[in-house]
Amino acid sequence: MKHIIKYFCLLSGLLCAPTVLLHAQVDKKLKADIINTGYVHSPLPLDETKAFETFGLKKKVLESAMLCDMEDFSKWSHKGIGKIGLTTERSKSGKHSLRLVSETAPEGILDWGLGRGTCMASYDVGGANWEGYNRLKFYIYPTCEGARSIYLNLYVENDGEIKVPDKYGREGYHEINLKNDQWNECFVEMSGLARDKVTKISFAIEIFGKESTMGDSLRFDVDAVELQKIENPETVKGWMPAQNRIIFSTTGYSLESPKTAIVNVENHSGQFQLKDADTQAIVFTGPINKEKTGLGEFETIDFSNFKTQGKYVIQVGDVTTFPFYIHKDVWDDSAWRMVNFLFCERCGYPVPGKHGACHTDLHVNYNGKVMPINGGWHDAADMSQQTLQTGEISYSLLSMAKRAKEKGNTDLYNRLMEEALWGIDFILKTRLGDGYRAQTWGTNLWTDGVLGTIDDAGRREMLVHNGALENFLLAGIEAYTSMMVENDIALKNNLKKIAQEDFGYAMARFNKLGFAELIKKGGGHAGMASESQYHANISWAASMLYQLTGEQQYADEAVKAIRYTLQCQRTEPLKDKNKTCGFFYRDLAKKSIVHYTHQSRDYAYMEALAALCETQPNHAEYNQWIHSMKLYGDYLKNIMQHVYPYGMVPSGVYHKDEVKDSVNFYAVQVGIRSGAEEDYKEQLENGIRLDKEHYLRIFPAWFSFKGNIAVHLSTGKAAAICAKILKDKDLKDIAEQQLFWVVGKNPFGQSMIYGEGSNYPQQYTALPGEMVGEIPVGMQSYFNEDSPYWPQFNTATYKEVWGSSAARWLMLISEF
Secondary structure (H helix, E strand, O other), X not given: OOOOEEEOOOOOOOOOOEEEOOOOOOOHHHHHHHHHOOOOOOOOOOOHHHEXXXXXXXXXXXXXXXXXXXXXXXXXXXXEXXXXXXXXXXXXXXXXXXXXXXXXXXXXXXXXXXXOEEEEEEEEEEEEOOOOOOEXXXXXXXXXXXXXXXXXXXXXXXXXXXXXXXXXOOOOEEEEEEOXXXXXXXXXXXXXXXXXXXXXXXXXXXXXXXXXXXXXXXXXEEEEEEEEEEOOOOOOEOOOOOOOEEEOOOOEEOOOOOOEEEEEOOOOOOEEEEXXXXXXXXXXXXXXXXXXXXXXXXXXXXXXXXXXXXXXXXXXXXXXXOOEEEOOOOOHXXXXXXXXXXXXXXXXXXXXXXXXXXXXXXXXXXXXXXXXXXXXXXXXOOOOEEHHHHXXXXXXXXXXXXXHHHHOOHHHHHHHHHHHHHHHHHHHHOEEEOOXXXXXXXXXXXXXXXXXXXXXXXXXXXXXXXXXXXXXXXXXXXXXXXHHOOXXXXXXXXXXXXXXXXXXXXXXXXXXXHHHHOOOOXXXXXXXXXXXXXXXXXXXXXXXXXXXXXXXXXXXXXXXXXXXXXXXXOOOOOOOOOOOOXXXXXXXXXXXXXOOOOOOOOOHHHHXXXXXXXXXXXXXXXXXXXXXXXXXXXXXXXXXXXXXXXXXXXXXXXXXXXXXXXXXXXXXXXXXXXXXXXXXXXXXHOOEEOOOOEEEEOOOOOXXXXXXXXXXXXXXXXXXXXXXXXXXXXXXXXXXXXXXXXXXXXXXXOOOOOOOOOOXXXXXXXXXXXXXXXXXXXXXXXXXXXXXXXXXOOOOOOOEEEHHHHHHHHHHHOOO
16 A cells, blocks of 8 residues: 655744654544545535434424415515515425525624624514424525525524523524525424414524625525424433433543443343444443432443443444444544634635635734734634634644644644644734733624725724733743744744743733733633632743743742632632532632633643642642642542533532622623622522532523533643642543533533534534534523523524634643
């Protein structure tokens, strides 16, 4: 067999040289896709054969009723831009379909809807009760010249006991990702949606501007909107899986992983079988165990003692899972998929099949100069950008690159380094001098490339400020990058120089203003930081500078900063039966405990302590650092008992009066700034009471912005850091459980990473379109309850693809 040779010409810092073949991939199809895309220099192809929507269309329909066959236009109305009407050009039932038409780049921007405006067609349902049906099915035919991401939104409104949409405008909104110039058979299951008095459904074109290959109009034909009752609808809330399901990690398990699954299968024999996926040979048999836990009564299986690499399925009764892997490097394939997602999210770079060199007109005004600044990665589906977010993504890629190099996986190492340095280039570009940086912008548009027009002005102009926290963190990332770059001495030395400069700018501002320097408005997600986290961030950054330069001043600053953080740790047990302690407060007042609801840096505490232990092992305060890590590790072990047999780490301990500490409380909430007292009280009471003043919440106490992948992965990273320093396998298992949850070991059996494992649903992708490796904000809870909620409805915030989740995933898998 001929060797397959590939040639890399990577960004500065990497050697241009041939390598032979790929490091062994777990997934053979992925190996072929990586080669065929030039090592992810064009997007990996979507595999819809294992997608949630593909499986859903195969479900048996028990009852159906035509809601609208588009032969009568009298109940339809139009709002917004563009126009609607009936067309005879094509149809799926009868002679007509409904047509929505809009321009791609209207002159103005409406004061409602998304992007540049909305073309909405609404159908008057008249207050009908749809509780006898659990699915809405319809057909859509898009004709969008040159569009590479095509989507239409569906809105359902209910005026019954529970209102839809809810007060935060989340419920009942569904984005549908489509293929151009063909009929798309679409559905949305409504199991969890209030539908006792449905007043209206709407289809809407959201206008996001004109990408480089697009024509002047968007056109969608809709037909055969049908109500259905299907067999085996999805479970969308609570802890009990749907009937005849096996809940497992759809990616698979590491060799030394705790290999468990949850079973809800009728008429089984009391035994399960692990089979070779290719030969169907039985390789392991074990009992099905009945267990009563705080979450309910479950049946579980355990095959942890099976440690042979391969591809397998689990069979219980007549139910068999999709194939999964047991492999020593089971998470490495997901790193390639994350690289693909990030590559597709590049800003200012022509991504084949996705977009041209975008946002060339986004700019800053600073010191009388106008400077275009694009690059790095878009923050999410809305094409916003945050400099710190790009920095942390770069850091996560570098962390995984380091691990790939340790494993001898040169191909993955090279590609991770290339992608990381794309982000670092943007970090360098945003430096404006004296600590000032271009920090953040929110666009939600494809822009026209012309400076000063409506699509790059106002809130879409990039914000500039001198933020000490951002500069501390970016200095640490610059120092880490300098230590990782091997073959570009100029870049390596420049990163060393600017890391020291940025740390100096940050320290000067911090010494002058203290924690009060933190910029809330326009500071992006950095503004959520607590004072205890802030000091941990300073400590970590100083340790990186010390490791890079060997200068004692940085070692001293690292030790000094962590002292504040350690004073914020709860060392005295609560008055609960488990004597819970080890968590951190936001500041020395100890009124509010550290929580994260959206963006999370929960790993910062253990990351800073680990950096101190590794760089200053002979320091007089070393034992204090180790003691703090042990306390925190024991805290995680303690609270994990409340989520068995699942493994998602709880959000943490809450004090009943935290909402009264309003400055701290609302700092971590997005989209709400007051009025949360009653909802907060109800959320705590739906949690687990520990003592008279404290509760444990599995999901965060949150309101408008929900979705917790970045939250629990960050805590998983903290567990992994502790595991490494303390040599504690139980903590490493807790860390890996966070990965299992994301890829299917959750009550809904769905992988939340598109293309990873199996049974992955569409996500809210908006401008970039569906991408292999896309990962959303994450699982939400059901209103004020403390149980998971994962409906098919595809909307922001919880199902919006997000770079922060990708960064936390890469950070965590770098530990395996």
